[in-house]
Amino acid sequence: MRTSVLKHISNPNEFKRQLLDWAQQFREIIYLDSNNYPQKYSSYDAVLAVDAFTSIKTDYHNAFEDLKQYQQQTKDWLFGHLSYDLKNDIEKLESSNFDGLHFPDLFFFQPKKLFFLKGNQLEISYLMMCDDELEEDFENIKQYRKLKVKIQKSKVNIEQRISKEKYIEKINTMLSHIYRGDIYEANFCMEFYAENVIIDSNQTFEKLNAISEPPFAVFFKNNQHFLLSASPERYIKKEDSKIISQPIKGTSKRFEENNLDEQSKTELEQNPKERSENIMIVDLVRNDLSHTATKSSVKVEELCGIYTFKQVHQMISTIISEIDNTTSPVEILKTTFPMGSMTGAPKISAMQIIEELEETKRGLYSGAIGYFTPIGDFDFNVVIRSILYNAQEKYISFSVGSAITALSEPEKEYEECLLKARAMHEVLLS
Numbered sequence: 001m002r003t004s005v006l007k008h009i010s011n012p013n014e015f016k017r018q019l020l021d022w023a024q025q026f027r028e029i030i031y032l033d034s035n036n037y038p039q040k041y042s043s044y045d046a047v048l049a050v051d052a053f054t055s056i057k058t059d060y061h062n063a064f065e066d067l068k069q070y071q072q073q074t075k076d077w078l079f080g081h082l083s084y085d086l087k088n089d090i091e092k093l094e095s096s097n098f099d100g101l102h103f104p105d106l107f108f109f110q111p112k113k114l115f116f117l118k119g120n121q122l123e124i125s126y127l128m129m130c131d132d133e134l135e136e137d138f139e140n141i142k143q144y145r146k147l148k149v150k151i152q153k154s155k156v157n158i159e160q161r162i163s164k165e166k167y168i169e170k171i172n173t174m175l176s177h178i179y180r181g182d183i184y185e186a187n188f189c190m191e192f193y194a195e196n197v198i199i200d201s202n203q204t205f206e207k208l209n210a211i212s213e214p215p216f217a218v219f220f221k222n223n224q225h226f227l228l229s230a231s232p233e234r235y236i237k238k239e240d241s242k243i244i245s246q247p248i249k250g251t252s253k254r255f256e257e258n259n260l261d262e263q264s265k266t267e268l269e270q271n272p273k274e275r276s277e278n279i280m281i282v283d284l285v286r287n288d289l290s291h292t293a294t295k296s297s298v299k300v301e302e303l304c305g306i307y308t309f310k311q312v313h314q315m316i317s318t319i320i321s322e323i324d325n326t327t328s329p330v331e332i333l334k335t336t337f338p339m340g341s342m343t344g345a346p347k348i349s350a351m352q353i354i355e356e357l358e359e360t361k362r363g364l365y366s367g368a369i370g371y372f373t374p375i376g377d378f379d380f381n382v383v384i385r386s387i388l389y390n391a392q393e394k395y396i397s398f399s400v401g402s403a404i405t406a407l408s409e410p411e412k413e414y415e416e417c418l419l420k421a422r423a424m425h426e427v428l429l430s
């Protein structure tokens with residue numbers, strides 16, 4: 001069904017830039033970049049999928065079943081996204097908060113043209129219907145120089161959907177739910193947005209990616225919908241019969257001065273609030289994975305590891321399990337979605353309270369973006385630290401959040417949100 005060719009790339013960083021610039025001509029684009037971040041479970045350094053041959057786009061009703069059928073019928077590479085609101089297909093929940101972006105709840109496509117980069121090796125894989133274009137495209141990409149078209153960028157005026165006073169009030173309400181025993185932990189998020197703006201999405205992504213260099217960066221385009229993501233977090237990956245989930249909970253500041261930076265890392269590692277919020281989510285993920293795991297196969301491979309990124313230090317745990325080969329890949333997503341790190345514990349009550357207190361429909365923020373392989377393996381990130389853009393409606397949005405537990409201080413949570421929002425602010429205002 002596909003024709004594949006291997007090429008040697010002498011300058012992978014330059015090639016990645018050319019590849020993404022060349023890709024802009026297509027209506028559907030997913031570009032994934034792990035930015036050479038050292039990690040145990042990485043399959044590629046970068047992947048580009050463009051030009052849909054087939055696709056599926058749905059709201060949440062019956063979405064996982066539709067995706068399951070689409071994946072089983074195509075048995076090819078599929079790239080796309082799951083939005084947070086697919087929770088409504090899994091549980092009796094609803095999403096009635098404000099939405100300025102209007103992304104579909106679920107979108108996947110089977111790309112005609114695919115590129116996989118690992119080290120100096122590039123694999124190009126084209127559907128046979130267009131494999132006569134492969135060599136010519138490769139030559140074009142190598143010589144690709146972006147045309148300096150001046151996009152009439154507008155001044156971006158970023159507003160905050162929830163004021164600081166209201167934020168503190170809402171966190172206090174969240175805390176009263178926790179003291180009452182309704183929940184132990186919930187991730188509360190708020191939106192920053194700008195109206196009537198036109199941005200150069202490719203250039204904005206390049207800037208955001210350069211100042212963050214995260215392992216799960218994504219440039220996504222579906223006609224007028226864009227996601228420019230600098231996510232450091234993996235939601236879930238499947239490699240044969242092994243499932244890997246890597247929730248992040250626990251965030252601390254970076255400092256230029258080495259001593260202060262080390263201190264910030266140590267404080268994160270030892271902080272009882274950050275550790276307990278991480279461990280509660282590890283328990284939840286263990287429970288989620290147990291729905292599809294073979295007996296006694298759920299294991300915590302790493303608990304509360306500290307990882308440094310350009311913008312922040314993060315605490316990450318790795319939970320693994322084994323499945324037997326009759327389990328459908330979509331079933332594994334359905335029984336773990338939405339990811340524990342963006343919801344809370346217990347999950348359903350946390351999602352209900354989140355819906356009540358937040359003011360923006362999460363949509364693709366707090367969802368996942370990734371791919372299925374032809375044999376049904378997959379890899380998905382968590383959509384955070386991301387700019388979402390509806391070019392037709394000239395609307396830009398980025399949300400940030402943090403985990404609220406009994407040990408939370410509202411002022412500190414507010415500061416953590418601003419810290420996470422800093423990179424997005426910086427690139428949009430520069």
Ligand SMILES: C=C(O[C@@H]1C=C(C(=O)O)C=C[C@H]1O)C(=O)O
Nearest residue numbers: 248250251341384400401402403
């Ligand atoms: C909600 C966000 O991040 C989530 C919350 C984190 C935390 O509370 O420490 C860390 C990673 C994410 O799971 C965000 O970046 O917007």
